[in-house]
Amino acid sequence: MSRPYDYYALLGVARDAGEADIKKAYRRLAMQYHPDRVAAAEKTAAEEKFKEITEAYEVLRDPDKRAAYDRYGVAGVRGGAAGGFDFAHFDLSEALNIFMRDFGGLGGFDAFFGGGERARRDRQRGQDLKVTLELTLDEVAKGAVKTVRLRTLDRCTACSGTGGQDGARPTTCAACSGTGEVRRAARSIFGQFVSVSPCPSCAGEGTVIRQPCPKCQGDGRVRSEKTIQIDVPAGVQEHHYLTMRGQGVPGPRNGPPGDLIAVLEIADDPRFERHGDDLVYDLPVSFAQAALGAEVVIPTPYGDAALKVQPGTQTGAVYRVKGKGLPRLGEGGRGDLHVRVHVWTPTKLTPEQRAVLERLAKVETAPPAEDRVGRKLWEQLRQAFGR
Ligand SMILES: [Zn+2]
Ligand SMILES: [Zn+2]
Known part of the structure; x- marks a missing residue:
């Protein structure tokens, strides 16, 4: 494996950079690549980078080592004067120690990096539990309390969660x-x-159990099922999730519990199309209703409502019913319900209907050569809902 040996380039500083600049550059990079601060998938690459920048920092911050490096390159710091040290053996714990030595005392760093105590607590934290909640649109509109059954672990009662026989503490x-x-x-x-x-004796926990509890084999937890209720606020969206702190699996031997995460899935509602907080309802009206006007009943998530269809309503006209959409999550208020009208044409006529329509055909006004009104309506609709 070839290692980059341009320490200045590694830290992104000029060759004549002062001590303060070197320290600042290293601190910034170390915050970025510190193994405790990167995602698990990036850990290996970050550790390698962290070692490299720490190595560069450790040489450049020391005037003697830096002078040797400037004159002879990396051979100057790897040679006899440095005791034959091979950088391939510069391990992560050394790099971490250097970092903690120079920066560990700064305020706020403990919160980022913690100590052995925090690492130990994290190892003992229980798992998160994930459940999927299926909601109807009516439940989204009103909010809901959902009951779910969970397979989980519970504190062992035989040892009060200590994992030791008869509750003996580790x-x-x-x-x-x-x-x-x-x-x-x-x-x-x-x-x-x-x-x-x-x-290695205690797997980093700091304690050992002499006689494990026979019921839980020293784990402090036993299998259990429990039923819990989850409050779902009104106005949630598909794939939103709710996190209930501490409602997950308890940690082993009275370790802190994980979280319960409820992922929301919202069933399609045959009545409505959802556009964020707004809903669209397709209303079919007869030709007579469209031409003469009518009072019709429309569904809303809050029960049926009356709607006045104006005389001369065209297909594509949209009536906005304010406040009958879905609640705006966290903002208050509700979206609107848009009622999209289309004129329904009968496919089967009774003799009487046929006679009336035949009479109408003789007296009706021919439609305009170009349907400006209808086109304008569809254009508005397309812009409002992106279709
Ligand atoms: Zn130990
Ligand atoms: Zn037990």
């Missing part, structure tokens, strides 16, 4: 004195370093 691990870490001194070009890794 004892401090003798190998690591309860820190959960083993430290070993390592030599490197930069002097003595303490390398830190999880304690």
Whole structure:
């Protein structure tokens, strides 16, 4: 494996950069590549990068090492003067130690990086639980309380979750004195370093159980099913999710619980098309209703409502019923219900209807050569709903 040895390029600083600039450049990059701050998938690449920039920083911040590097390149810092150190053996814990040595004391860093204590708690945190909630449009309109049955784990009652027989509390691990870490001194070009890794005797937990609880085999949890109720607010959208902190699986041996995550799926409603908070309802009217006007009944998520169809209504006309759409989540108020009219043409006529229509055909006005009104309506509609 070839390693890049242009330390200046690695840190993105000029060859005559001062100590403050080098420190600043390194701090910024370290915040970006610190293994505790990247997604799991990027960890390996980030660790490699973190080692490289730390190596560059450690050489350039030291005037003697920097002078040697400037004169002889990397051979100047790898050679006899540096005790024959091979950078291939510069490991992650050394890099982390350098970082913590120079930056660990700054305010706010503990929150980002935590210590062994936080790492231990994270290992003991229970899993998140995920459920899918299926909602109807009426439930979206009004909000809903959904009941779900969960297969999960529960605290073991035999040991009160301690994992020890008869509730005996775990004892401090003798190998690591309860820190959960083993430290070993390592030599490197930069002097003595303490390398830190999880304690193999207690798997980093800092405690051990002498006699495991026979009911839970020392885990502190047993299988269980529980029924919980989830409050779904009105106005939610497809694929929204609700997170209920601490409602997931409890951690082993009284560790903190994970979260419960409810993913929402909303069933199609045959009556309405949904456009965000607005709804569209397609209303068929007869020719007589469209021509003469009529009072019709339309559905809304809040029950039926009356709508006045004006005389001379064309196919494509849209009536807006304010506030009968879906609630605006987190904003208050509701969207609108758009009633899209189309004139329904009968396919079967009774003799009486046929006679009336034949008479009408003799006296009716011919439609205009170009349907300007209808085209304008469809244009408005297309713009409003993108179709
Ligand atoms: Zn231990
Ligand atoms: Zn138990």
